[in-house]
Amino acid sequence: MSVPDLVSGARDGDPRAVGRLISLVEDESPLLREVMAALAPYARTARRAHVVGITGSPGVGKSTSTNALVTELRRAGKRVAVLAVDPSSPFSGGALLGDRVRMQDHALDPGVFIRSMASRGHLGGLAWTTPQALRVLDAAGCDVILVETVGVGQSEVEVAGLADTTLVLLAPGMGDGIQAAKAGILEIGDLFVVNKADRDGADEVRRHLRTMLALADRGEGAWKAPIVKTVAATGDGVAEVAAEIERHLGWLEESGELVRRRTRRARDEIESIALTRMRARWGDVHGRSELDELADAVVAGESDPYTAADRLLDVLGA
Template sequence: MSEANGGAPTAATGSVRRSRDVPRLVERAREGDPRAVARLITLVESGDEVLPAIAAALAPYGGQAQVVGLTGSPGVGKSTTTNELVRSLRARGHRVGVLAIDPSSPFTGGAILGDRVRMQDHATDPGVYIRSMSSRGHLGGLSAATPQAVRVLEGAGCDVVLVETVGVGQAEVEVASLADTTLVLLAPGMGDAIQAVKAGILEIADIFVVNKADRDGADATVRDIQGMIALGERGPGQWRPQVVRSVAARGEGIDDIAGAIDKHRGWLVEHDELRRRREARAAAEIEAIALGVLRARIGSLRDGTQLSVLAAEVAAGATDPYAAANTLLTHLTR
C-alpha cells in the first residue's frame, strides 16, 4: 500500500524522500549546521541508496581541503597529537574536520568512540567538527566510507581534514592514498623504527613524528629513522621525509609538526604532486565504486539462471572459467 493511500511508506518512497532532502542537507552543512554534517556522514557510512545523490551534491566542493593522515602503532599518542594539532590549526584560523577511525565494537559493529572522548577540548568550538567512524573490519586502517566522509567535511567548509587511523600494520597503509600529507607517529622504546620497515610504513610517510620525545631512546629513534631515510633512493627534487620531535601531552613540538605539514604542502604544489596524488586518489575511488557495483550485480545473479548455467558448463567441461567470466561480464555491462 502506498503512502499516498494512507499506508506505511515503502522503502522506495523513503529513498526518494531522502534523495529530495539531500540538497537541503548539503546547504545546511555549508551553513555550518553540525547536525546536517552528522546526518550526511551517517548516510555515507550506512551505504544508503542516496549516496550517489550526496556525492553529486558535494562534487563542486571537492578538493578544497588539505587532507592530513595520521597513523602509527597503538600507544604512540595519535589522538593526543591530533587534539593538539587541532588547537594549533585553529589558532591559525583554520576550520578543522577530524575523522577518527575507531576499532569496531565486536557486539554492535559500531565505533567504540575512544578518540572523540579524548578530544572533548574542542567539543564546543564551532570551527571544529569531530567524527568517530567505525572501521567495521575494513583492512587498511580506514573505514570504507572515509573518502566520502572527507568530501562531506570539505563541503561543510573545513579547509583542513585530519584523518586518524586505527593503527598501523602491513595492510594498514591506505591513509597514504587518501591523504595529501601522511604523518607516521613513532615512540621511543617500541621498536617502531624496525616495524616501520617491516610494514612498509617508511614508503608512505611524508613526515615522521617521534612523539614522547622526552623518553629515553628518543635520540636513537630519530637517528634510526634518519638513517633509513638516507638509504632511500630519491631523484632530484623529490621530497625527503621530515623528522619532527614532539611531546604532545605537553603541547611541545606541535607547531613544528604544523610547520612541516605546511612545508610539504608547498612542495606538493610546486612540483604538481598535489594534482597527481588527487587524480590517483580519484581513479582508485572510481575503480572501487565500479568493482562494488559489479560485485553487487554478480551477487544478484546467484539466484538467477545466468550464473548457474555458466557454472554448470564449466563443471561439465563445456567451457573454461575465463570464457565464462567474460560472458558474465558482457552480460553485466550491457
Template sequence: MSIPEELWRRFQEGDPRALARALTLVESGHPAGRELLKRVRGKGRAKVVGVTGSPGAGKSTLTDRLILEARKRGERVAVLAVDPSSPFSGGAILGDRIRMMRHHQDPGVYIRSMASRGALGGLAGATVAALSLLEAFGFDRIFVETVGVGQSEVDIARVADTTLLVLTPAAGDAVQAFKAGVMEIADVFAVNKFDLPGGERIVQELKSALELSPPRPGGWRPPIHPTVAASGEGVEALFESLEAHHRHLVEHGLLEGHRLERARFEVESVIQEWGRQRTQGAGALVARVARGELTPEEAALALLGPGPEAEEGAL
C-alpha cells in the same frame, strides 16, 4: 533519489547537524548521499593530512594536539577517525572520538568516527567520499586517522595530501614500519613518546633508512620530529613541517595529482565493495571454484562482466 531540499539548504548554511546527516547518507551508500556528492565535489580545497602508525603509537593524542595548533591559526578543522569494524556486527570502536572530547564545544572543530567496514586496506571508500563533504562544508584542514593495521598506511598515502607516520620507541615498531614499505610513502615522521627509552635510536634508524629510500617528488626530504603528545612537546614544530609540505606540493604543482589519485582510490573501493557483495551471494559459483570446475578468473568474469583482458583483446 533526489536530495531533500531542506537538508541541502541547511548544509549550505553550515548547519553541523545537516553535515552529520549527509555523512550518514554517504556512509550508508544511500542514493541521496550519492546525489549529494555529485553536487559538492570540487567545491572545497582543504589541507588533508593522513595520520597513521601502529596501534598504541599515540595517534589520537597527537592529532588532538595538532587540532589545537590549527585552531591557534584560525583554521576550521575536521577529523575523520577510521575505526576498525567488527567482522561480525559491522560496528566500530569509537575510542578516538573519546580521546578528543576537549573539542566537543568548539564550533570550529568537527570530529567523526567512521567504520573501516572491513576494507582490505583499512580505509573504506565512504571515508574518501566523506572528505568531499567536509571540504564543501568549508573546513580548512582535515585530519584522517587510520586504524594503523594491514595496508592502511599505503592507502592513506593515496588519499591524503600529506602523510604523517607516527612511531614510538616501543620494541620493533620502527623495524616493522620499514618492512611494510611505509618509508616510501610517509612525508613527515613523528617519533612520539620520545621521553621513553630508545627514542634517539629510532630517530637514527629513520635517518639511515631515509638515506636509502627513493627520492620524493619535487625533491622533498621527510623531516623527523621527536614529540611527546601528552605534554605537547615538539608538536608546534611538527605542525610547521605539515605546512611546509603543503607549500612544497603547491610550489611544484603536485596537488592535482594527489586529487586524481584520491578519485582513483574511491573508484577502486566501489569496485571492491561490489565484488564483495556479489561474492557473498554466489555460494554455488564459489563452490565450483573450490571443486576445480572454474578458475577464480572465470568466476569473477561471471560475477562482474569482462575484465581488463577482455578490453585489451577488443583493441
C-alpha cells in the same frame, strides 16, 4: 531534511547537517548519488581542504597527537575536521573505538568537527566510504581534515592513498621501529614524528629512522620527509609539526604532486563505485547468482577461473 537542505546546511557549517551526511556515507545510503552530485560544484569554487593522514602503531600516542595538532591548527585560525576511521574486522563488524572521548578538549569548539566512522565493509570498506566523507567535509569548508586510522598494517597504506600529506607517528620503546619500516611505513610517510621524545630512546629512534630514510632517498626534486620530535601530552614540538605540514602542502602545490595525488584518489573512487555496482549485478550482495553457479563449477573442476570470469563478463554484457 532533504538532500538539498542537508547540503546547504553543511555548506553553512552546520555540524548536524555534516554529521547527517557522513551517516549517509557510513550507511552506504542510496541517497549518496544525489549528495555527491550536489556537492560536486563546490569542489570547483572552494579552496579545497588539506587532507592529512595520521598513522602509527597502537601506543605511540596517536590520539594525544591529533588532539594537540587540532589545538595548534585552531590557534592559526583554521577550521579543522577529525575523521577517525576504524577499519574494523571484516568478520565481526565490531568497532574498536571508544577512546574518542579524549577529543573533548575541542567538543565545544564550533571550528572543529570530530567524527568517528566505522567501515562496515558491506561494499568496499574504508576505501569506499572515506573519500566520500572527505568530500562532505571539504564542501563544509574545512581547511584541514585529519584522518586518523585505528589499527595497523594495510589500513595505514590505504590512509596514505587518501591523504595529501601522511604523518607517521613513532615512539621510543615500542620495539617496532624496524618493523614499521619493513611494513612500508617509510615509503608512505611525508612527515615523521617521534612522539614521547622525553623518554629514553627517542634519539635512537630518530637516528635509526634518518638512516633508513637516507637509504630510501627518492632523489633530486623529491620531497625529503622531515623528522620532528614531540611530547604531544605537553604540546612540545607540535607547532613544528603544524609548520612542516604546511610546508609540505606548499611543496605539493608547487611540484604539481597535489593534483596528481587528487586525481589518483578520484580514479580509485570512481573505480570502486563502478565495481560496487557490478558486484550487485553479480550477486555479491544478494542471494545466489551467476557468480555462485560459476564458483560451484570451478570447485567441481567443470570449469576454470578464467573461463568463469569470461562468463561473468558476458552477464554484464561487457
